[in-house]
Amino acid sequence: MAILRAGSCLLIFYLILNVHGKSGSSEKRTFVIDYDNDTFSMDGKPFRYISGSIHYSRVPYQYWDDRLHKMAAAGLNAIQTYIPWNIHEPEEGKIDFSGQQDVVTFLETAQKYNLSVILRSGPYICGEWEFGGLPAWLLKSDNLKVRTMDPNYIKPVGRWLTRLYAELKPMLYKNGGPIITVQIENEYGSYEACDYDYLRFLRDLARECLGNDTVLFTTDGDSDGFLKCGTLPDVYATIDFGVTYTPEKNFEIQRHKEPKGPLVNSEFYTGWLDHWGENHSTIATSEVAKSLDLILALGANINMYMFEGGTNFGFWNGANYPYQPVPTSYDYDAPLSEAGDITEKYMTLRSVITKYNPTAMAVPPSTPKKAYGKVIMTFASTLYDMANLKDPVMSTYPLTMEQLDSYYGFVIYKHIFKSQVSGPLDLSGVRDRAYVNVIRDKKVVLSAVVERDTSNMTVSVDVDAGDFVLVLVENQGRINYGGEMNYNHKGLISNVTLNNITLTDWEQSAFGWDPSQRMLIPSNSFLVPVAKAPSLPSFYAGVLDVEEPQDTYLDMSLWTKGQLFINGMNMGRYWPHRGPQVRLYIPKYALNAGSNLILMLELEQAPCHHSNSKCYVEFMDQPLINATVPQSIHRGISQDTKPLWRWLFDLIMSIIFSEWNLFSF
Template identity: 40%
Template sequence: MSALTTTADGFTLRGEPFRIISGALHYFRVHPGQWADRLRKARLMGLNTVETYVPWNLHQPAPGTLDLEGLLDLPRYLRLAQEEGLHVLLRPGPYICAEWDGGGLPAWLTSDRDIRLRSSDPRFTDAIDGYFDLLLPELAPFMAAAGGPVIAVQVENEYGAYGNDAAYLKHLEQGLRRRGVEELLFTCDQADPAHLEAGSIPGVLATGTFGGKIGQSLERLRAHQPQGPLMCTEFWIGWFDHWGEPHHVRSADDAAASLETLLAAGASVNIYMFHGGTNFAFTNGANHDHAYSPVVTSYDYDAPLAESGDPSPKYHAFREVIARHAPVPDEPVPAPSPKLPPTTVTLDRRTPLLDRAGELGVPVHSREPLTMEAMGLRAGFVLYRTTLPTAGDGVLHFTHGVGDRAQVFVDGAPAGVLEHEHHQESLTVRAPRAGARLDVLVENMGGVNYGPRIGDDKGLLGPVSFDGVVLREWDAHPLALNDLAPLADATPDATRAGPAFHHGTFHVDTPADTFLALPGWTKGQAWINGFNLGRYWNRGPQRTLYVPAPALRAGANELVLLELDATVTSRALLTDTPDLGVEKI
């Protein structure tokens, strides 16, 4: 029996009136060494609940597998939440959106173009069933029915904005129940009558997602669902950023005023986000409206708890609002975390990528270029290699373009860049000789996470021709870059152009949070002690990468940058202040 139940206008928890005051805190966007800290700060702001999505694509990298290690140790996260006295809203998808790579749907599934995603297509529901068969037994001890912290579970996610397959939603509802989930089930949709209608399930609590127009949104929710709790499952208090845009913020006063209106109406709330965290490694998503737009590495979201875990003005403002409607712990607000003293890192060793790609990924030979998905690569890069048939100038044409950014080299010399977001498919190159080597380094910048283009292919998307002659016989090197051990023999090299791994060491007395600033560097990926911090790009808005203290160690530390273009310096800076770019209010 569910511990959390509904009344005509609210919730009861184990028979007592209860209002959900929750905040989103995605375990997979926070270093595991900092989960306890972030959960404590959630409680101290006055939250009684935290919410998290569950990213299918990371937990199940291949059919029949389940990864619950490290950053994906969801059972440990749930245990820590319970130890902190917090309840949990669990949102297992299968689709999560979340500005997350592919909306959380695994590439091994979305690469099958015959499958109708997010539908009652048996090929899709069979895959979900296989995943839930492995995941849900692991989570059973953490359900409220077993004395755990999970008091409610979401079915799908904003489905009304995507489809209207009632049989699909029913399959998910019944599948959760069959696997022992007794807790309250809920759906969430944008507060639009059509979305609420298409995304709801009879007998399942419908909730809304909105950041403003509180009164109107609650009225629409009540019109759709005449009885039951009013709940905003995503109360948007900030926003996310794309590369090349300003940094989005929302004033603390404005967000707090909307929170006051929401709570004064008697509604329950989940603040999205309480703490945004970081899209570490290759996990960011992308949007595709008129053009492809990838999301940046930081998922700070202008949240009450900043990316580095420091309380922001919004934290203090929200705490004051919550205190007018619910008990808030009589404990001091946490102070900002210690920061590493400013440190300069000299990157004095270099490993050229084009020369060493064979050591980082087993080459795949094909007559025509294969997509990343066809090679079983979820994220990262592919280096495609073939030869040009003739000498001289010619137009290199990529049928159907590239996904998502391609750097072209002829006999190792840079020849141009093509970007998906600019719909580029051709460029003029010069072949110094017949048989010149053509290298095309393609970066997957993040899978679309919203709308009909989820699962779009990455890599080279069709045949490639040079002056009308189709190029055949390709060697492709998939570069997941999960292990940089083959590059341990990097040597001193003053060259600063061309894709290469740049290595440097620095000393730390006491590990503490810091921010990696890269003035003079262009675009690439950064690792500290093998921990993938994410992408950097001088396009902005983001100018620093967050470095969590647990990624550092006392003594010697190693910084590795994969610089894709060129740098004018051999130095990087560790600073005590984040720079997420010029703000757009």
């Protein structure tokens, strides 16, 4: 088995060398751990890295150069990045290393600025990323146990990592590239499985594919309990911790596992993550700077998580448990803002870093921002009239998104009532948020919102024979941390009951998102006969005219909750009524010189219902990700209608039936 894996690694490696036209460096390059001197050694000389995290999946690829340039100008000599498996293999067996997924180009850009690379190859990455970087198609296997030797997990893991390592082997330092270390798994000591066979499998596969002389490491929290299940012999154990004024005490934990070798903090937190409905997280610059100085004074190696946070475009945000989805912004209060701007924290930390690693590189300027002003948004259609949907699937009981082979976004469920009945409609199987509409004679007679893990997941209904219920279920992002990752199915994951009687005979159709999260041309209209009403989940559209595209922010404060598309690109979720994020970052590469189509799927309540004068969005030149967070809002949905502008409808339809691309910046 090991020989077969090694042979596969070598074969793919040589094929990739021929494709890329790369060959090993004629000059011997080495990167090793010098245990005698408690340091790393690069080409026989002591080496200490001062690194920052940046996720290539969260930064438009056109901006990789800009962000890496700024990181080098801060005095960093290394970067750290995750490999999200799910963006590279969104469909089983179909692997993509192009465009936004072109990790080799990202690594080459880092090398251009003399930045070494600390690679966190997964397969699990956490990172507040959808399913912790694992592809959702894994969930098609019954009773899946991720991050273990479960055959339904480990077989695709082995195939993926063999292919990934072959792609990246030419980028190892010894082969002339920038990669100096490779992480095995990610904070495995925090996971309940504690499967050493799994860790050994990952270690051995990395050795076979990358060579025994590649420095492998693990990262875990700074306690003996975390290190117990997260470490292995022959894999260097590192720890992570945030602001502290006594870092020597934190490093004592690492010394319990690694008595000799370099001190390493693989995640020193410059900020923290956000959740919808919670205040924006910040850590005072002065505290981060003081702690950083103390760590560097010890001679330790450090990676700052994050140095550039970026954006969860599309549906790529993760969630924590109890269920808390992460916003579109992943700013993280990092030294470089979500848009890559120079901040006070950047300049302060730069002054600390350059004490230990001087640089003559000037700090590049922040990118220009443009306030384009207001764009009038016009009601175009309800979701049910205009949706691009896969062929409807009939079933006795509701199917999950995974059973429908549709992993992101939304799915619509439809049930026709066979007799008059009233009582509680139990939707406790909703994952994650449902928009419920009862339809009678083409009119909406009931609307409600049901959210997972809340105290009341029932809706009181009074229906006649022939009435039907539409349940639009939104996948708000899969859990990326902890044992609940094994229960990440979306849609309706259990039966629906009315008066404790299970409802049977369901029709369901998922949106036609392809693996790149583009909307497909519908093969079946699945049009629902409902009177058009902007109170239903509905599309709104407007046109922005631009002479010269620049980065900007779209203010969504008048709207409630939904999804934003610009020129077909899925820019992410908005939810200003939950907060703290109110404005979405729009990189200039999403805009065209000339006309730009702004399309919103408003799921709950548009401002147009109250006043046409408020039916707009506004492009601003400043972010707003730290708004005051109100209490949870579940606003009633009314049934007013709004006329449809035929010319705008035609325009929208022509765009929707073309490709909707997440990353074609």
